[in-house]
Amino acid sequence: LPEDFNQEVVIVSDRAEIDRQAGVVIYQGDVLLTQGTLRIESDRLTVVSTEGRMEKATAEGQPARYQQQINPGSPLTHAHAQRIDYLAANQEAILIGNAVLRQDSNEITGERIRYDMNTEVISAGQPADAGEKPARIKVIFQPKTAEPATAPAPAVTVPDAPVPAETQP
Amino acid sequence: MRKQYVVLALALLAGIGLLNLDRVKEMPVTATPVVSGNEEADYYGDQLYQRQYNAAGQLEQSFRAATLQHFPLSAVSHFTRPRIITTAEDGKMWQIDALTGEALDQDERLTLREQVEIRSINTPADDPITIHTDWLNYHAGQQTATTDAPVVIRHPATLTEATGMTLNVADRTLQLHHQVNTRYVPQASE
Numbered sequence: 550l551p552e553d554f555n556q557e558v559v560i561v562s563d564r565a566e567i568d569r570q571a572g573v574v575i576y577q578g579d580v581l582l583t584q585g586t587l588r589i590e591s592d593r594l595t596v597v598s599t600e601g602r603m604e605k606a607t608a609e610g611q612p613a614r615y616q617q618q619i620n621p622g623s624p625l626t627h628a629h630a631q632r633i634d635y636l637a638a639n640q641e642a643i644l645i646g647n648a649v650l651r652q653d654s655n656e657i658t659g660e661r662i663r664y665d666m667n668t669e670v671i672s673a674g675q676p677a678d679a680g681e682k683p684a685r686i687k688v689i690f691q692p693k694t695a696e697p698a699t700a701p702a703p704a705v706t707v708p709d710a711p712v713p714a715e716t717q718p
Numbered sequence: 719m720r721k722q723y724v725v726l727a728l729a730l731l732a733g734i735g736l737l738n739l740d741r742v743k744e745m746p747v748t749a750t751p752v753v754s755g756n757e758e759a760d761y762y763g764d765q766l767y768q769r770q771y772n773a774a775g776q777l778e779q780s781f782r783a784a785t786l787q788h789f790p791l792s793a794v795s796h797f798t799r800p801r802i803i804t805t806a807e808d809g810k811m812w813q814i815d816a817l818t819g820e821a822l823d824q825d826e827r828l829t830l831r832e833q834v835e836i837r838s839i840n841t842p843a844d845d846p847i848t849i850h851t852d853w854l855n856y857h858a859g860q861q862t863a864t865t866d867a868p869v870v871i872r873h874p875a876t877l878t879e880a881t882g883m884t885l886n887v888a889d890r891t892l893q894l895h896h897q898v899n900t901r902y903v904p905q906a907s908e
Contacts, residue, residue, distance in 0.1 A: 554904075555904050556904055557901050557902065557903065557904055558901070558902035558904075559899070559900070559901050559902075560898075560899075560900045560902070561898065561899050561900075562898045563896065563897070563898070564880075564893070564894055564895055564896060564898060565878075565880065565893075565894040565898040565900070566891055566892070566893050566894070567871075567878075567891065567892040567893075567894070568889075568890070568891050569810075569838075569845075569847070569890040569891070569892070570808075570889070570890045570891075574900070576898060576900075598875070600845070600875075602875055602902075603875075603902045
């Protein structure tokens with residue numbers, strides 16, 4: 550929910566290591582990050598803080614899982630990937646490695662998906678290394694039923710190969 | 719029929735034995751060394767102040783105590799109001815306070831007890847950290863503080879609770895051993 554980002558972030562784990570010099574905390578073992586309706590589960594979570602404020606949390610797992618209710622009344626958005634970068638200040642999540650994002654019955658899969666939780670804009674695609682074909686992404690939009698769909702289909706921008714252009718519609 | 723009673727009795731005895739074993743294991747490794755009631759201290763100190771310098775001649779650690787009593791038979795020294803100030807190579811300092819403490823003659827480890835507080839001293843205004851626990855062992859040689867007790871870590875932007883901790887002064891890392899729960903204060907929206 551919009552007010553998620555003004556809520557306390559709570560992180561629970563089996564153990565942790567705080568490196569005060571680097572301003573990094575590494576949580577390990579059954580790690581759960583919650584902030585309002587936002588929920589990230591992973592095996593390992595690396596939190597980078599600046600002046601004590603959480604800037605970025607990188608979740609790694611087999612897979613790492615994300616879930617959040619973006620708007621009141623809309624269904625939960627689910628995602629999972631080998632790695633999820635949660636950029637707290639920008640309110641963005643970047644899913645990397647076997648990434649899947651589901652909203653209502655729409656689904657996007659790819660190697661890298663960037664999800665803006667504010668505007669619900671999804672940028673999918675992976676910059677192709679020189680001479681390589683860009684990794685393919687797959688988008689599934691369920692056909693509109695008679696009643697209006699509960700949640701508008703997310704706006705998806707698909708970068709042209711090979712250089713991904715993360716453009717807003 | 720009698721055989722069943724014998725088996726039952728043996729099972730009960732085994733269970734009680736295990737229970738006792740478990741209770742012994744629970745006893746903290748660092749229980750206060752017992753000084754027998756009538757043992758007398760062979761020497762007594764007041765306003766103790768000890769300093770330790772590193773190879774470069776810089777003050778690395780200092781130890782103070784309001785009082786010291788040494789008990790020869792138990793081979794232990796008891797302190798009141800011990801305070802350790804320890805400095806890492808990068809100049810960052812930590813202060814450890816407690817109500818009581820003790821040190822065994824044959825051991826470089828110092829055990830601090832009751833209202834143990836660790837605080838970072840010369841850190842930026844927005845980055846002080848304080849740690850509270852019931853007891854800890856301080857190892858002067860390695861400049862580490864360890865405990866198995868619950869710890870509460872307070873920082874302007876976070877509150878962390880855990881069970882068991884190792885603070886390494888030299889590389890400024892803090893390992894939390896079990897049941898970690900951290901709360902990040904919400905960021906004020908710009």
